[in-house]
Amino acid sequence: MIPYKTIVKLDKNLPAPVYIQLCNQLISLIKQGTLQPASKIPGSRLMADTLNIHRKTVIAAYDELIAQGWLETAPAKGTFVNTALPIVKKQRIKVPKNQLKKTKAAFHFKERPHLYRPDISTTAAGIITIDDGVPDNRIAPIEEISRVYRNIIKKSYNRKLLAYGSIYGNRELRETLTDYLNESRGLNISAENILITRGSQMGIYLASKLLLTDGKNIIIGKSNYRSANKTFAEAGGKLNRVSVDKNGLVTEEIEALCQQMPIHAVYVTSHHHHPTTVTLSAQRRMHLLELSQRYHFAIIEDDYDYDFHYNNAPILPLASGDSEGNVIYIGALCKIVAPAIRIGYLVAPQDFVDEAARYRRVVDRQGDALLELVMARMIKSGDIQRHSKKALKIYKTRRDLFCTLLKEKLDKYFEFEVPEGGMAVWVKLRKNISWDLVREEAIKHDLSLADYCWDSDEQETSKLGMRMGFASSTEDEIQEMIVRLEKTMTNLW
Amino acid sequence: MIPYKTIVKLDKNLPAPVYIQLCNQLISLIKQGTLQPASKIPGSRLMADTLNIHRKTVIAAYDELIAQGWLETAPAKGTFVNTALPIVKKQRIKVPKNQLKKTKAAFHFKERPHLYRPDISTTAAGIITIDDGVPDNRIAPIEEISRVYRNIIKKSYNRKLLAYGSIYGNRELRETLTDYLNESRGLNISAENILITRGSQMGIYLASKLLLTDGKNIIIGKSNYRSANKTFAEAGGKLNRVSVDKNGLVTEEIEALCQQMPIHAVYVTSHHHHPTTVTLSAQRRMHLLELSQRYHFAIIEDDYDYDFHYNNAPILPLASGDSEGNVIYIGALCKIVAPAIRIGYLVAPQDFVDEAARYRRVVDRQGDALLELVMARMIKSGDIQRHSKKALKIYKTRRDLFCTLLKEKLDKYFEFEVPEGGMAVWVKLRKNISWDLVREEAIKHDLSLADYCWDSDEQETSKLGMRMGFASSTEDEIQEMIVRLEKTMTNLW
Numbered sequence: 001m002i003p004y005k006t007i008v009k010l011d012k013n014l015p016a017p018v019y020i021q022l023c024n025q026l027i028s029l030i031k032q033g034t035l036q037p038a039s040k041i042p043g044s045r046l047m048a049d050t051l052n053i054h055r056k057t058v059i060a061a062y063d064e065l066i067a068q069g070w071l072e073t074a075p076a077k078g079t080f081v082n083t084a085l086p087i088v089k090k091q092r093i094k095v096p097k098n099q100l101k102k103t104k105a106a107f108h109f110k111e112r113p114h115l116y117r118p119d120i121s122t123t124a125a126g127i128i129t130i131d132d133g134v135p136d137n138r139i140a141p142i143e144e145i146s147r148v149y150r151n152i153i154k155k156s157y158n159r160k161l162l163a164y165g166s167i168y169g170n171r172e173l174r175e176t177l178t179d180y181l182n183e184s185r186g187l188n189i190s191a192e193n194i195l196i197t198r199g200s201q202m203g204i205y206l207a208s209k210l211l212l213t214d215g216k217n218i219i220i221g222k223s224n225y226r227s228a229n230k231t232f233a234e235a236g237g238k239l240n241r242v243s244v245d246k247n248g249l250v251t252e253e254i255e256a257l258c259q260q261m262p263i264h265a266v267y268v269t270s271h272h273h274h275p276t277t278v279t280l281s282a283q284r285r286m287h288l289l290e291l292s293q294r295y296h297f298a299i300i301e302d303d304y305d306y307d308f309h310y311n312n313a314p315i316l317p318l319a320s321g322d323s324e325g326n327v328i329y330i331g332a333l334c335k336i337v338a339p340a341i342r343i344g345y346l347v348a349p350q351d352f353v354d355e356a357a358r359y360r361r362v363v364d365r366q367g368d369a370l371l372e373l374v375m376a377r378m379i380k381s382g383d384i385q386r387h388s389k390k391a392l393k394i395y396k397t398r399r400d401l402f403c404t405l406l407k408e409k410l411d412k413y414f415e416f417e418v419p420e421g422g423m424a425v426w427v428k429l430r431k432n433i434s435w436d437l438v439r440e441e442a443i444k445h446d447l448s449l450a451d452y453c454w455d456s457d458e459q460e461t462s463k464l465g466m467r468m469g470f471a472s473s474t475e476d477e478i479q480e481m482i483v484r485l486e487k488t489m490t491n492l493w
Numbered sequence: 494m495i496p497y498k499t500i501v502k503l504d505k506n507l508p509a510p511v512y513i514q515l516c517n518q519l520i521s522l523i524k525q526g527t528l529q530p531a532s533k534i535p536g537s538r539l540m541a542d543t544l545n546i547h548r549k550t551v552i553a554a555y556d557e558l559i560a561q562g563w564l565e566t567a568p569a570k571g572t573f574v575n576t577a578l579p580i581v582k583k584q585r586i587k588v589p590k591n592q593l594k595k596t597k598a599a600f601h602f603k604e605r606p607h608l609y610r611p612d613i614s615t616t617a618a619g620i621i622t623i624d625d626g627v628p629d630n631r632i633a634p635i636e637e638i639s640r641v642y643r644n645i646i647k648k649s650y651n652r653k654l655l656a657y658g659s660i661y662g663n664r665e666l667r668e669t670l671t672d673y674l675n676e677s678r679g680l681n682i683s684a685e686n687i688l689i690t691r692g693s694q695m696g697i698y699l700a701s702k703l704l705l706t707d708g709k710n711i712i713i714g715k716s717n718y719r720s721a722n723k724t725f726a727e728a729g730g731k732l733n734r735v736s737v738d739k740n741g742l743v744t745e746e747i748e749a750l751c752q753q754m755p756i757h758a759v760y761v762t763s764h765h766h767h768p769t770t771v772t773l774s775a776q777r778r779m780h781l782l783e784l785s786q787r788y789h790f791a792i793i794e795d796d797y798d799y800d801f802h803y804n805n806a807p808i809l810p811l812a813s814g815d816s817e818g819n820v821i822y823i824g825a826l827c828k829i830v831a832p833a834i835r836i837g838y839l840v841a842p843q844d845f846v847d848e849a850a851r852y853r854r855v856v857d858r859q860g861d862a863l864l865e866l867v868m869a870r871m872i873k874s875g876d877i878q879r880h881s882k883k884a885l886k887i888y889k890t891r892r893d894l895f896c897t898l899l900k901e902k903l904d905k906y907f908e909f910e911v912p913e914g915g916m917a918v919w920v921k922l923r924k925n926i927s928w929d930l931v932r933e934e935a936i937k938h939d940l941s942l943a944d945y946c947w948d949s950d951e952q953e954t955s956k957l958g959m960r961m962g963f964a965s966s967t968e969d970e971i972q973e974m975i976v977r978l979e980k981t982m983t984n985l986w
Contacts, residue, residue, distance in 0.1 A: 015676055015677065019806075023806065023809075027809055028679065031779065031782075063805075068808050069774050070775050082776075085776055086776065102815075102818045102841075102842045103685075104842055104843075105791070105819075106785075106818040107758075107789050107790055107791040110704070110706055115851040115854065116854045137655035138649075140655045142646045143646065146639075146643050149639055150639050159635070160630065162633045162635060163627065163630045165833060183507050183508055183509050186517040186520070186521065188595075192596075198691075198857035198858070202858075213603055264600070265600075281562050283562065283575075283577050286579050296599060296601070298598070312561065313513050315561050316517055316520055321520075322595075326599045339657045340654055340657070340859070340863055341863075342857060342859070342861060348595075349595045351596060352598045352602055355603075355604055358609050359605065359608060359727075361609045362609075362720070363698050364690075364695040364835060365691070367835075368864075382508070
């Protein structure tokens with residue numbers, strides 16, 4: 001008899017019943033070949049004594065294993081490992097170890113070195129991070145979300161939202177967003193033009209999958225939002241770059257490219273170009289729309305920070321002037337509400353929305369209909385808009401402070417323009433040193449800079465800047481940030 | 494002067510300020526060519542009188558338009574449309590219409606006819622639906638979810654969950670699931686082997702994207718879970734089918750295929766084959782694992798209803814016997830908690846999990862970290878397990894009633910086996926008529942049958958059944974369902 005007492009570990013405090021634990025461990029012994037087909041298993045009384053458990057528990061386990069086909073009984077002879085099981089080469093007897101780490105797959109899979117490396121963690125106690133422009137989660141309206149959530153689930157008819165639902169997203173949110181976008185951004189759409197997504201990133205992903213497979217050409221800025229670049233490349237698109245100046249994408253270069261090759265899409269962060277924060281001018285907007293109509297390409301307009309504009313009112317998106325159906329307008333509530341509340345939208349002609357919804361069905365089936373309804377109600381009640389106004393005020397103060405201090409203390413090292421909106425300043429170095437060097441020095445002063453790796457074809461364009469986010473830090477934190485940045489730069493210069 | 498009074502519609506009750514409404518409408522007029530470059534705009538006093546609004550409002554709008562580059566002022570001459578704007582062919586003057594529906598894209602995009610058609614709605618008042626096996630959202634533990642959510646957000650340090658977070662999912666949920674899966678299913682993993690997904694569907698999608706691009710071969714059952722088939726095909730995989738009998742996938746056929754061609758993956762719903770509900774036998778399990786090691790393929794084990802087994806305890810998944818790193822184990826909390834609460838997991842060797850997480854970064858950035866923590870806490874507290882037990886008891890009663898009535902009232906028309914688990918019965922017709930015909934007749938009796946379109950290569954295999962879900966209906970509803978089904982079949986036979 002094999003040493004069951006040593007090998008089998010039972011624990012009444014585990015959630016699984018003891019008889020199931022016994023089953024599982026006997027199956028393991030069979031699988032690893034310790035118990036071979038046709039080997040005899042101790043009778044239930046003997047096993048119960050050996051393991052110091054109740055005999056009924058052993059019987060329950062044996063019945064289970066017989067039902068599952070692992071064991072069989074021979075009348076008057078006893079219980080045996082099923083002879084129909086394949087014979088396994090006997091392995092060393094192992095005491096089960098819960099924390100065995102499986103690190104390598106035993107099969108081939110496709111690796112994509114162009115995608116992101118897993119999370120790079122640079123936060124630790126005492127370290128201050130300058131991110132690349134994200135909201136402050138400390139002011140997120142999470143209590144309101146929780147309150148509205150509670151009110152919704154109190155109504156039993158809302159339970160239907162818990163079932164499998166629409167691949168387009170919650171109908172009430174689609175309708176609410178239709179009104180909200182038509183009124184606030186001059187769009188001209190109906191609910192059929194809206195697909196609810198998991199934030200802007202899913203909108204970019206879905207658009208790419210529909211537009212860019214098989215090496216289709218897309219035009220982007222030099223430089224451009226890195227996450228979008230990676231998504232376009234992953235979908236199979238061919239990236240073509242045009243210059244970005246203080247008026248945004250240079251549309252004359254777009255026109256020149258259209259004359260050379262078939263262009264399927266142009267990606268534009270019209271409101272504040274990512275990363276440089278400039279706004280696409282009115283002339284360029286009209287030119288781009290006109291080109292899209294002439295050359296039949298799609299404009300992917302990523303309006304990631306429409307709501308954050310500090311001086312004038314925000315400029316209307318290109319989508320508001322889209323009379324022919326050329327614009328795919330992508331936005332999200334993540335920046336207003338909170339990044340982890342991943343609700344966004346893709347606005348486009350209905351046939352495109354339909355196809356995107358069908359594709360989305362295989363990606364993650366559908367969204368979180370309950371959370372979507374929460375957002376609809378918070379837009380209707382004005383909660384979102386009130387929060388947005390409040391955040392705007394706070395961020396404006398932070399921008400002003402950050403820019404004032406940058407100018408006052410760090411003018412020797414950095415050049416920048418005060419951004420009209422958004423959550424970051426585009427900062428360029430006055431000397432030709434690399435940002436990697438700055439980052440290395442900064443960490444010695446407990447300052448972590450956002451990891452902005454440039455694409456290889458962007459690195460060539462010298463004097464690239466770095467986005468320095470101000471929105472997520474309080475005024476005290478900004479003060480300290482500048483002190484550490486000053487130490488860093490003094491040491492480097 | 495163009496008829497501003499007719500064209501411009503201002504409404505103080507709209508959320509956008511009146512001056513912004515005026516801006517937006519003037520921009521529209523410029524864009525559509527009604528106002529051409531260099532045309533003069535009425536003075537602020539005249540415009541205010543015309544529109545019956547305050548002059549300050551008009552001035553604010555004009556200042557805004559000048560700042561945005563739409564208008565320019567010439568000293569002592571007045572305000573004009575910016576001459577630098579391109580000239581637009583004049584369009585018919587339109588009164589803005591909010592509900593203009595854009596139906597057709599003016600650009601080309603890829604359509605995928607093999608994907609799902611948009612939602613087919615068959616529910617209406619008075620109609621009873623037989624779904625294909627889904628949980629009853631009326632018993633979902635949504636109050637508990639809301640309570641735990643509230644408790645979590647009360648702690649201010651949990652606000653960090655609202656910021657951009659890990660692409661792997663919430664760490665506490667990964668650790669909790671590690672223990673939960675090791676204990677309940679005999680897995681042998683650490684938290685590094687877990688990626689949190691948006692339900693099983695995203696797990697299948699990510700696995701497909703890593704395994705099946707470029708026409709790689711995958712083996713599936715004949716028949717098989719339709720949503721998985723579509724996902725594999727979309728990823729570019731080549732589908733190869735093997736028979737399914739009462740012991741599940743016929744592994745001898747898998748072995749034969751491995752000898753003929755390179756096989757990269759085998760998809761298996763081992764616990765209850767979808768759609769036929771049979772369990773993969775112990776011999777087949779061991780054979781399949783052994784084949785995966787010999788031929789170096791991945792087993793995608795979709796354990797979609799592990800928790801719902803009525804007679805014996807559930808059989809351990811293949812993943813529990815995966816000593817070499819061949820199994821990608823996919824599961825979700827959606828079936829226990831609620832379909833719309835889309836939290837699932839993909840368990841695999843660490844290098845595969847890393848790559849899947851990186852791919853997921855471009856799909857939707859990350860999950861809902863707050864909801865993920867809620868689930869972790871509900872597993873730790875035993876809430877999920879208690880709910881699961883309660884649901885199991887309810888569903889067992891419903892299964893028993895549904896099967897008893899099927900046998901009693903409809904034996905003449907249907908053959909089926911009582912399923913040992915899951916949420917549906919696999920029902921076959923005793924006569925060679927099509928299920929489409931049954932569906933058409935049923936709707937006349939206010940009975941809607943789940944839309945199960947077979948893939949073309951499955952249709953050939955005659956005598957296919959239909960999954961009839963019992964779990965989502967109360968006993969009264971099941972009674973009524975059977976009455977209507979009886980009427981349907983009587984009329985048809």
